[in-house]
Amino acid sequence: MLLNEMRIKRGINSGFSLNMQLIMDEIKTFFFAGHDSTALLLTWTVMLLASNPTWQDKVCAEVREVCRSNGGAPSVDQLPKLTLLKKVINESLRLYPPASVLPRMAFEDIKLGDLHIPKGLSIWIPVLAIHHSEELWGKDVNEFNPERFSSKSFAPGRFIPFAAGPRNCVGQGFAIMEAKIILAMLISRFSFVISENYRHAPVIVLTIKPKYGVQIRLTPLSY
Numbered sequence: 001m002l003l004n005e006m007r008i009k010r011g012i013n014s015g016f017s018l019n020m021q022l023i024m025d026e027i028k029t030f031f032f033a034g035h036d037s038t039a040l041l042l043t044w045t046v047m048l049l050a051s052n053p054t055w056q057d058k059v060c061a062e063v064r065e066v067c068r069s070n071g072g073a074p075s076v077d078q079l080p081k082l083t084l085l086k087k088v089i090n091e092s093l094r095l096y097p098p099a100s101v102l103p104r105m106a107f108e109d110i111k112l113g114d115l116h117i118p119k120g121l122s123i124w125i126p127v128l129a130i131h132h133s134e135e136l137w138g139k140d141v142n143e144f145n146p147e148r149f150s151s152k153s154f155a156p157g158r159f160i161p162f163a164a165g166p167r168n169c170v171g172q173g174f175a176i177m178e179a180k181i182i183l184a185m186l187i188s189r190f191s192f193v194i195s196e197n198y199r200h201a202p203v204i205v206l207t208i209k210p211k212y213g214v215q216i217r218l219t220p221l222s223y
């Protein structure tokens with residue numbers, strides 16, 4: 001795709017052209033931005049489903065019902081119908097946002113309400129803190145409750161796992177599609193139970209990782 005874009009841009013005198021170095025940098029960005037983040041989303045979601053058997057059963061029933069015709073592997077038309085799974089994914093992104101902070105820098109003096117932000121100040125948007133704010137989410141903020149995503153009336157900026165604005169995550173549609181397909185295939189074939197060896201120890205190293213991994217016992221389900 002990028003090589004094709006380079007060829008097209010060469011033909012048009014737009015003042016901007018892609019060269020091999022730029023293409024290599026873009027590809028590295030895609031690997032960096034797209035791998036760990038999606039792997040962590042899957043890890044935390046499996047941990048949450050394994051710890052919440054009621055939701056696991058509900059999502060399993062939904063996947064089996066929606067994807068009956070193709071044995072649990074969702075087709076493109078079936079993906080939007082996996083609404084419970086989407087709520088579970090959102091709740092996982094809320095509780096364990098892979099990008100826990102968003103670093104920014106003020107390029108000019110800014111007045112934000114009563115705050116004066118001087119040019120050059122480094123600002124970190126605390127995604128994790130926003131996602132765990134009782135004021136924004138209510139008393140059950142630290143509970144796993146995917147039902148909270150049934151309501152469409154969100155305060156803007158309250159749920160920002162993929163950031164917001166023009167430079168938000170360009171891969172978010174792909175990431176959600178990937179997560180839905182993998183989780184649907186897993187959940188329709190196995191039941192998950194959290195292992196007695198699991199130690200809940202999220203650590204923040206820009207992303208949020210489980211310090212000792214997530215150990216799960218899988219039991220094959222009959223289809």
Ligand code: HEM
Pocket residue numbers: 029030033034035037038041097098099102103160161162163166167168169170171172174175
């Ligand atoms: C659950 C998975 C993912 C999460 C939570 C996530 C989150 C984010 C966030 C928060 C940003 C904005 C960073 C900032 O503004 O400082 C971002 C940017 C970006 N993401 Fe993702 N991402 C995910 C998956 C992916 C995937 C699968 C791809 C590519 C296939 C991808 C490609 C990118 C790129 C290229 C940017 C930079 C966009 C720009 O600067 O214009 N991401 N992502």
